[in-house]
Amino acid sequence: MVYNELPSVLNDNQRQNYLKVSYVQLEQLTKYLKHFHDVIEKLSCENTPTIHLVIPYKQLLINRSNENDDDHYDLVQLKRFISKHLQDYWCIHNIHYVAMLLHPNLKSFQLVPDKKKHAITSLKLELDKFVDPVVMQPMQLSKTSNKEKKTMHLTNSLDEIFDVPNDENDIQQIIEKTELDRYLEDETKIDNKMNILTYWDLNKSLYPNLARVAKRILAIPATNTTIERLFSDSGNTVTDRRTRLDSDNINYLLFVMHNMKILKEVYPTVIEVC
Numbered sequence: 001m002v003y004n005e006l007p008s009v010l011n012d013n014q015r016q017n018y019l020k021v022s023y024v025q026l027e028q029l030t031k032y033l034k035h036f037h038d039v040i041e042k043l044s045c046e047n048t049p050t051i052h053l054v055i056p057y058k059q060l061l062i063n064r065s066n067e068n069d070d071d072h073y074d075l076v077q078l079k080r081f082i083s084k085h086l087q088d089y090w091c092i093h094n095i096h097y098v099a100m101l102l103h104p105n106l107k108s109f110q111l112v113p114d115k116k117k118h119a120i121t122s123l124k125l126e127l128d129k130f131v132d133p134v135v136m137q138p139m140q141l142s143k144t145s146n147k148e149k150k151t152m153h154l155t156n157s158l159d160e161i162f163d164v165p166n167d168e169n170d171i172q173q174i175i176e177k178t179e180l181d182r183y184l185e186d187e188t189k190i191d192n193k194m195n196i197l198t199y200w201d202l203n204k205s206l207y208p209n210l211a212r213v214a215k216r217i218l219a220i221p222a223t224n225t226t227i228e229r230l231f232s233d234s235g236n237t238v239t240d241r242r243t244r245l246d247s248d249n250i251n252y253l254l255f256v257m258h259n260m261k262i263l264k265e266v267y268p269t270v271i272e273v274c
Helices: 003-008 011-017 023-043 051-064 073-091 094-101 113-130 148-154 179-185 196-202 208-217 225-237 247-258 260-266 268-273
Strands: 137-144 173-177
Touching: 003 011, 003 148, 023 051, 023 073, 023 208, 051 073, 051 137, 094 113, 094 208, 113 179, 173 179, 196 208, 260 268
Parallel strands: none
Antiparallel strands: 137 173
């Protein structure tokens, strides 16, 4: 481990400070901070949807900030500080609730059960914006009572000329279930590594309107990391020697840089020659 190798590269003063550091405390701190590093990496992914992960990962970090019996004093103070600021400054919007609900493995809202009703309400509002009225017609499921079934068997009887007595148990029960109702009741789970857009593409015939909402919502990135990287790339592209580059050419260069991996897969021979 790097910690044990440090003394060999430190001078006397630095070594004295090094000896004051508790290895156990440092290990606790690094393990705690690694949760944040891993979450940032996940939310910064450019190849798959990430917005549905915002709420569960925020709650996960809050849970990881709970105090343990063996935490040293400084770590306890840090956890309290971070936990409070996570709740105060990590803003959650309706779109995050909708995105989370649109993932079959997250729609139970196990981490934040008190927010599920709000998520369902928010998703209904999204559906109302651009749904197909024909597709959204509720599905009628008939339930016939045993008494009614018995009545049907009497059709050959001469008594069929008489009206059947009205009985609440004999009345056909109609249960109306919307597309959203059926999705929420569906207990199907997917592999956690599966691209959520693939799931909705496979189920667009079963949930057509939800699939339309999912494609629009889940396409929104959780972070602006990609944009920040483009700014950095643009700074590296427009140098003192390239100040006269046409804006279109700059856009082309940035596009190539950002999609180099995909371009190599599509045009391997051409890229190698260049």
